Amino acid sequence: MGQFFQQFANGIAQGSVYALIGMGVTLVFGLTRLINFAHGEFLAIGAMTLWGLSGDGWGFWVNMPIAVVLAGAIAFVVYRVGFKPTLDVPLNGFILSLGLITIDQAVLSRLVGVNARTTIGSATGVAKISSVIIPWNTLLVIVITLSLTVGLIVILSFTNFGRIVRATSEDSYAASLIGIQPGRIIALIFVVGSALAALAGAFISTVFALTPYSGVSFVLYGFIVAILGGLGNPTGAAVAGFGLGVIQTLTGAYVSLTLSGSITYVLLVVALAIRPTGLFRTSSV
Amino acid sequence: VSRDINGTRATGDRRAQATAQSVVPALILLVAATYLFSSGEDLSLLSYTAIFALVGYAVAISFRYAGILMVAQGVVWGAGTYLTSLLVGRYNWTTWEVAPLAVVAGAVLAVVIGAVSMRSRGHYFLIVTFAMNELVVYLAGTSNYLGGTNGLILLQRPSAIASFTFDTPLRRYYLYVVFLLIGMALCVVIGRSRFGRRLVAMRENEDLARSMGISLIAARLQILAVGGALAGIAGVLYAYQQPAVTPTLFSAVGFLPVVAMVIIGGRDFTFGPLLGAFLLEFLPSWLNFSPLVSQLIYGLILVVAILVIPEGLAGVVVRGTPLLRSARRLLSRGSGEPPPSAEPSMAGDISAGSARVAEREGA
Numbered sequence: 320m321g322q323f324f325q326q327f328a329n330g331i332a333q334g335s336v337y338a339l340i341g342m343g344v345t346l347v348f349g350l351t352r353l354i355n356f357a358h359g360e361f362l363a364i365g366a367m368t369l370w371g372l373s374g375d376g377w378g379f380w381v382n383m384p385i386a387v388v389l390a391g392a393i394a395f396v397v398y399r400v401g402f403k404p405t406l407d408v409p410l411n412g413f414i415l416s417l418g419l420i421t422i423d424q425a426v427l428s429r430l431v432g433v434n435a436r437t438t439i440g441s442a443t444g445v446a447k448i449s450s451v452i453i454p455w456n457t458l459l460v461i462v463i464t465l466s467l468t469v470g471l472i473v474i475l476s477f478t479n480f481g482r483i484v485r486a487t488s489e490d491s492y493a494a495s496l497i498g499i500q501p502g503r504i505i506a507l508i509f510v511v512g513s514a515l516a517a518l519a520g521a522f523i524s525t526v527f528a529l530t531p532y533s534g535v536s537f538v539l540y541g542f543i544v545a546i547l548g549g550l551g552n553p554t555g556a557a558v559a560g561f562g563l564g565v566i567q568t569l570t571g572a573y574v575s576l577t578l579s580g581s582i583t584y585v586l587l588v589v590a591l592a593i594r595p596t597g598l599f600r601t602s603s604v
Numbered sequence: 605v606s607r608d609i610n611g612t613r614a615t616g617d618r619r620a621q622a623t624a625q626s627v628v629p630a631l632i633l634l635v636a637a638t639y640l641f642s643s644g645e646d647l648s649l650l651s652y653t654a655i656f657a658l659v660g661y662a663v664a665i666s667f668r669y670a671g672i673l674m675v676a677q678g679v680v681w682g683a684g685t686y687l688t689s690l691l692v693g694r695y696n697w698t699t700w701e702v703a704p705l706a707v708v709a710g711a712v713l714a715v716v717i718g719a720v721s722m723r724s725r726g727h728y729f730l731i732v733t734f735a736m737n738e739l740v741v742y743l744a745g746t747s748n749y750l751g752g753t754n755g756l757i758l759l760q761r762p763s764a765i766a767s768f769t770f771d772t773p774l775r776r777y778y779l780y781v782v783f784l785l786i787g788m789a790l791c792v793v794i795g796r797s798r799f800g801r802r803l804v805a806m807r808e809n810e811d812l813a814r815s816m817g818i819s820l821i822a823a824r825l826q827i828l829a830v831g832g833a834l835a836g837i838a839g840v841l842y843a844y845q846q847p848a849v850t851p852t853l854f855s856a857v858g859f860l861p862v863v864a865m866v867i868i869g870g871r872d873f874t875f876g877p878l879l880g881a882f883l884l885e886f887l888p889s890w891l892n893f894s895p896l897v898s899q900l901i902y903g904l905i906l907v908v909a910i911l912v913i914p915e916g917l918a919g920v921v922v923r924g925t926p927l928l929r930s931a932r933r934l935l936s937r938g939s940g941e942p943p944p945s946a947e948p949s950m951a952g953d954i955s956a957g958s959a960r961v962a963e964r965e966g967a
Contacts (some may be wrong), residue, residue: 348727354727401911409727413730414906415910417860418864418904418907418910422904426900429896429900535857539734539735539856542731543731577743577746580746584735584738584739588720591723591724
């Protein structure tokens with residue numbers, strides 16, 4: 320039984336990574352309708368910046384915000400120059416994001432090399448809860464994921480700003496009639512969502528080894544989690560992310576490794592065959 | 605189910621003429637290219653160009669007329685390659701026994717993936733086909749029968765037709781060119797057929813098309829089947845050009861350059877995918893930079909292309925600047941129609957390209 324709980328905890332740890340990425344995707348994709356496959360690149364930027372700064376001796380809690388702000392600034396430029404003109408034609412945005420992935424991978428590999436690496440997190444050692452062992456850094460990722468989920472739900476559901484964001488997402492024309500500036504809201508969501516990806520990248524890199532090419536593989540999981548959870552729905556993304564992590568880990572431990580690797584795609588296809596718009600309510604939070 | 609009706613004899617003639625107008629210049633260019641780029645390395649690049657262009661047409665044919673971008677044509681293409689490597693390499697089939705099977709298998713696979721994915725629409729469709737592609741690639745990587753992640757190796761040459769053998773690179777290149785031209789011709793013919801016009805009608809206004817009694821799902825699956833058949837035969841050829849194949853060659857991420865190639869070349873123009881494939885293959889060797897720098901330049905080209913010339917290079921060549929465009933419209937009134945085109949739109953989206961529609965209706 321102890322073995323089972325350990326596997327379950329591993330699943331939660333894996334799932335928190337998926338949830339964290341899915342959260343950013345669900346915000347950007349769900350609320351602005353931009354199909355940005357380069358979203359994962361901000362994750363790589365966050366992780367690689369943290370790694371690049373690791374020699375400065377300031378520690379994780381100084382370097383991590385620097386990485387996040389830097390990614391946010393890059394996101395702003397990318398949005399203004401690139402995605403803004405494609406808002407009416409999402410497919411062009413998608414193609415644009417492919418170009419951005421290529422550019423980002425080339426630049427990052429040039430700057431920091433292509434080796435897989437982890438960064439030094441804020442904590443060391445492991446937490447022991449009866450027989451279950453979790454590294455403190457992993458526990459931190461789980462806690463961060465949960466607090467971000469709660470934070471986003473509160474902001475989107477209960478604040479005036481959240482209502483403005485939802486209104487823009489639902490009908491930007493009508494929103495503009497009552498004095499909201501949809502362009503600004505969309506830019507803001509894009510920047511915040513991308514910064515969130517960088518944050519995820521920074522934390523994930525303390526647990527898993529990442530390369531400049533990691534963004535693409537993570538972003539696919541992000542999209543799957545966001546779709547399963549219902550676009551624009553942070554609660555759904557969190558549930559889908561944690562659920563996916565647990566199912567994947569348990570399948571790998573008790574059924575077969577092959578199934579574990581393919582279960583994500585199988586789940587997506589089956590889920591969409593049953594409910595074509597995702598398992599949870601969409602974009603109404 | 606309504607069938608294509610050729611209509612009057614005059615339409616049939618015009619269609620043949622339009623096909624010849626694309627295929628004959630392409631043939632001349634592709635043959636001339638062997639004299640311009642005659643070194644062994646260049647001929648290899650040309651061969652890849654021909655095969656990639658054929659895959660490009662497999663993607664473009666549904667993208668252009670129905671607005672459906674199916675990333676999973678990557679795995680359909682891979683199925684053709686694996687089928688060839690397996691049946692020819694392990695079970696001693698000939699190329700010409702595998703080829704028809706690959707065409708049918710490609711069409712069926714594309715329809716199956718399309719049918720499952722079409723439950724979801726618009727934005728979802730793209731991502732679901734993406735995921736379906738990754739699923740198949742992942743499973744191929746775990747299968748010992750298919751060689752796992754190491755893939756398969758095929759060292760044979762394409763089987764001879766009567767006494768005509770394919771034992772030189774040049775002869776194999778011409779074999780690829782034949783199939784490429786067939787793909788190109790198919791693209792033109794479908795655009796001029798009632799079937800093609802029906803797809804364009806659906807793309808432009810789904811609700812209106814449905815109210816006219818057009819079966820959307822059936823028509824969409826049919827065009828995906830055509831694309832799948834092209835991807836399948838391209839896979840057969842690829843098995844001979846690329847002796848060692850692995851699943852990752854056909855992953856969705858690996859397939860993105862093909863999508864990029866169609867876009868940069870110009871999906872709405874018959875020469876677009878060919879032009880895109882040519883640039884994709886030759887640009888890195890011309891630029892002759894380190895891999896990272898050429899990757900960077902390639903990315904920049906893609907970004908600039910989609911922002912500045914979303915119609916693609918062929919669009920610039922054919923249509924020119926807006927000024928040239930209006931001059932051309934004045935001149936071409938009465939003689940033939942401008943190539944069909946519309947704002948790129950997602951499967952199921954109602955396109956907002958009303959200006960273009962008006963332009964087309966002028967013909």
